[in-house]
Amino acid sequence: MKEYTSLTVRLNTKDKESLIGFSIRLAQANGLFSLKDLFSPSQINCFSKGSLSEIDYYWLRNILKKEVTYTNTQQKLFNHPLYKFNRLTNPKVCIQCLKERHIHQDHWQNIHKLKCDIHHTQLITQCHSCKAPLEWGFPLLIGRCTNTRCLQPLVEMTLSIPPNISPQEIDDCLLVAQNINSRNEFNPKKSSHCELKDFNQALLMGYKALNDKKVFQSEIIEPLITHRVNQSAYPAKVKLLKLSQIISQLQSDWPISRWLSAIYQKRVSNQKGNCECPPLVIQARLIRETCDLTHTDLKALHQAKILKYNNYNKNNYPQTTLDISPLFQSLVSSSQSTSSSLKSLEELKPEFECYRTPMHALIIAMLKAKIRFYYHLKMDLMSSLLVDKHELIKFCKSWLQTHDETKLSLDDFVKVFDVDDEAFRDIKMSLGINAKYHPTSVSIYKRLAESINLSLNYI
Ligand SMILES: [Zn+2]
Ligand SMILES: [Zn+2]
Numbered sequence: 022m023k024e025y026t027s028l029t030v031r032l033n034t035k036d037k038e039s040l041i042g043f044s045i046r047l048a049q050a051n052g053l054f055s056l057k058d059l060f061s062p063s064q065i066n067c068f069s070k071g072s073l074s075e076i077d078y079y080w081l082r083n084i085l086k087k088e089v090t091y092t093n094t095q096q097k098l099f100n101h102p103l104y105k106f107n108r109l110t111n112p113k114v115c116i117q118c119l120k121e122r123h124i125h126q127d128h129w130q131n132i133h134k135l136k137c138d139i140h141h142t143q144l145i146t147q148c149h150s151c152k153a154p155l156e157w158g159f160p161l162l163i164g165r166c167t168n169t170r171c172l173q174p175l176v177e178m179t180l181s182i183p184p185n186i187s188p189q190e191i192d193d194c195l196l197v198a199q200n201i202n203s204r205n206e207f208n209p210k211k212s213s214h215c216e217l218k219d220f221n222q223a224l225l226m227g228y229k230a231l232n233d234k235k236v237f238q239s240e241i242i243e244p245l246i247t248h249r250v251n252q253s254a255y256p257a258k259v260k261l262l263k264l265s266q267i268i269s270q271l272q273s274d275w276p277i278s279r280w281l282s283a284i285y286q287k288r289v290s291n292q293k294g295n296c297e298c299p300p301l302v303i304q305a306r307l308i309r310e311t312c313d314l315t316h317t318d319l320k321a322l323h324q325a326k327i328l329k330y331n332n333y334n335k336n337n338y339p340q341t342t343l344d345i346s347p348l349f350q351s352l353v354s355s356s357q358s359t360s361s362s363l364k365s366l367e368e369l370k371p372e373f374e375c376y377r378t379p380m381h382a383l384i385i386a387m388l389k390a391k392i393r394f395y396y397h398l399k400m401d402l403m404s405s406l407l408v409d410k411h412e413l414i415k416f417c418k419s420w421l422q423t424h425d426e427t428k429l430s431l432d433d434f435v436k437v438f439d440v441d442d443e444a445f446r447d448i449k450m451s452l453g454i455n456a457k458y459h460p461t462s463v464s465i466y467k468r469l470a471e472s473i474n475l476s477l478n479y480i
Contacts (some may be wrong), residue, residue, distance in 0.1 A: 140178050357395065
């Protein structure tokens with residue numbers, strides 16, 4: 022065995038490179054026969070004193086067939102085999118990156134990492150041709166299968182879940198998969214490390230459960246209600262009897278879109294069109310945050326009976342809850358597809374901001390068919406409502422004209438009503454020196470415009 026100090030060729034580590042990847046490059050550059058030849062006993066001691074990652078520890082132990090000290094500094098996520106080791110021991114790679122740089126990146130080994138940040142392709146752990154799991158070896162760094170009888174160039178494989186799934190959603194899926202598995206008395210091998218195929222399988226199972234209304238009801242909601250789950254993966258506070266309580270507890274742990282998705286699917290699968298929506302109770306504060314509604318919006322929607330305050334308490338507002346099922350029921354049933362190119366309210370927000378039209382006015386207008394829209398469930402209300410830009414702006418403009426006391430800055434007024442430069446100067450003069458920055462009500466602008474015989478660009 023050689024000491025690193027006696028190696029002919031020395032290399033520097035590259036950005037984001039893993040210890041293993043670096044060692045492979047180093048051994049290869051020095052013409053060594055295998056990785057084992059790279060390390061002397063004294064170097065192994067050095068390694069064991071350093072802070073090794075879990076993956077490096079397993080790798081060193083496997084490749085050197087020798088116990089190596091490892092102190093775990095990473096926090097264990099959950100008591101789930103998938104989480105026990107949140108790094109994979111066998112390589113996981115982006116083929117494109119390997120072809121371009123020949124560097125194995127450390128963060129690929131993270132279990133939450135499903136795709137390459139640069140190429141947006143799925144990371145792989147297996148050869149498509151011989152189906153062998155990838156190993157640490159020289160061919161890996163040039164993007165080839167490490168099975169010496171195969172050595173085929175690696176190709177991408179498809180994943181049946183969306184590539185843009187967030188870490189939060191991955192956690193949700195895994196928790197649900199664990200819940201389903203534990204009830205079926207599935208007993209995963211203890212202390213075995215997690216391979217990507219097991220991980221993907223669990224992920225897919227959880228994903229399907231969360232996105233299929235029937236499975237969602239039978240595998241998640243009912244067991245929770247009937248207490249069939251003794252060792253629930255969910256936090257203790259979730260083990261409640263009433264569905265409404267479970268929902269209100271769960272929604273703080275789960276993305277709201279999961280619930281809405283479940284309701285939506287139930288609505289779609291119900292041929293008779295009777296939408297049986299479970300009571301969707303949510304804290305007023307949360308609906309404001311997730312749907313970008315203001316306090317006034319909520320009150321207006323309550324008055325229009327589009328959502329319902331359950332226990333409005335001015336002195337204890339954080340405890341105030343809302344039943345939002347009527348809102349989503351109406352949005353789903355009023356939704357109409359149009360042929361024009363549609364954009365979400367979220368995307369259009371910067372463009373209609375100067376029209377000062379509150380969110381509740383838009384929702385009510387949509388439900389009264391004054392704005393055509395298409396409802397396509399996404400993370401929140403603003404991104405779920407798709408509208409035609411011109412129709413939206415037309416509505417906002419007419420809304421503004423009937424709400425004379427709405428305050429606008431002079432810049433916004435000029436933009437909305439297409440005021441020309443000369444009129445702009447006149448209005449500014451009449452209002453005083455700081456007019457540009459002080460919000461003024463539409464009625465005052467209109468009066469001034471009339472006094473200088475300016476015909477505003479009304480609809
Ligand atoms: Zn890549
Ligand atoms: Zn192969």
